[in-house]
Amino acid sequence: MLAEAACELFLENGYESTSVADITRRAGVSRSTFFNYFSSKADVVWGGLDERIVALEARLSEAPPGDAPEHIRAGIAELAAGFVPDTLALALLHATTMGFAGELEREASVRRARIGRAVAQRMRRDGAERLRADVVGAAVGGGVLAAIEVWAQAGPDRPDLTGLVERVLGFAGL
Amino acid sequence: MLAEAACELFLENGYESTSVADITRRAGVSRSTFFNYFSSKADVVWGGLDERIVALEARLSEAPPGDAPEHIRAGIAELAAGFVPDTLALALLHATTMGFAGELEREASVRRARIGRAVAQRMRRDGAERLRADVVGAAVGGGVLAAIEVWAQAGPDRPDLTGLVERVLGFAGL
């Protein structure tokens, strides 16, 4: 119910203009309860992607040494496969029309960086030099988020994310 | 005085454990005065870089069409030339020792994204496809921030940033 109420309000008034108190009021629960289910307001929108990023981090840090590019390709493909964050797509769609500034862009950049860091760490563990690893990682992170944005804008009958991220990995030199 | 007090406290207690009230107390002014000189707490640390990013955005959006890679190289070089953000280097140095997590990393990722967006917009204006522009932009943004981190960790007798960002641009395919 909380997620639904949040989605409705995000669409009605936008993400930033919706306070946690607004959400809980509409959902009919107390403010405290909100934080029993979400760690933050951003978690409502980004929780789905964050789980996948955690899985990516785990996969890349546990994978055996060697073949870093292959591990990264596989991890990113896994992240993209079956990606269905309805709430993120809605929020993104509603925001990109007005320039996608403010809080949502901040949050997006954090996810970009998290993916980038996971990739860069994996590359460095395989002997890549630091600057090069960070550049490639950032390229992948930025590309994945860009793919998600494009995908979210594609409307309800959107194709799979997989094709987009494959192209992104090509651009990033993987 | 505010910047000095902030620097001291950041080094003593770390960035996150220092509140705006702490800073103004040490500086002997009221909390309101702080926001007359800085738009946010992060501005104390990132203001110097932010100014350069604004200049980069202006330069890239006003430059004549064509030759995007050259404009980008020049803009990034300008950003790096004579870069001396004492306070950022200190905060970064103090933070990277403990993993560089939390607020500072958030703020860093925002700057990564701003640089990346500026670069990507310039490329798209020259006809680059969206995904490719975003990937290259993110690579540049991530690389510049990585270069700054490396540079900050290099100690007081650090070399110029210019050499580092040139290598980064090479990795990014520019």
Place this chain on the structure above:
DNA sequence: GTGGTTTCTGGATCGCGTCCAACAATACGC
């Protein structure tokens, strides 16, 4: 001095996020 501009100040207000003690509801053992 006087008048006007700039700066500083305190306080109110808002939102996010954390913490905790009290309370209700449910499930479980007997």
Place this chain on the structure above:
DNA sequence: GCGTATTGTTGGACGCGATCCAGAAACCAC
């Protein structure tokens, strides 16, 4: 049935960043 854990919910207090504003203070020119 009953007492008892366990779990979920609640309100409230708190700290923090940030915005806004009216009034006080400092400054400068004349």
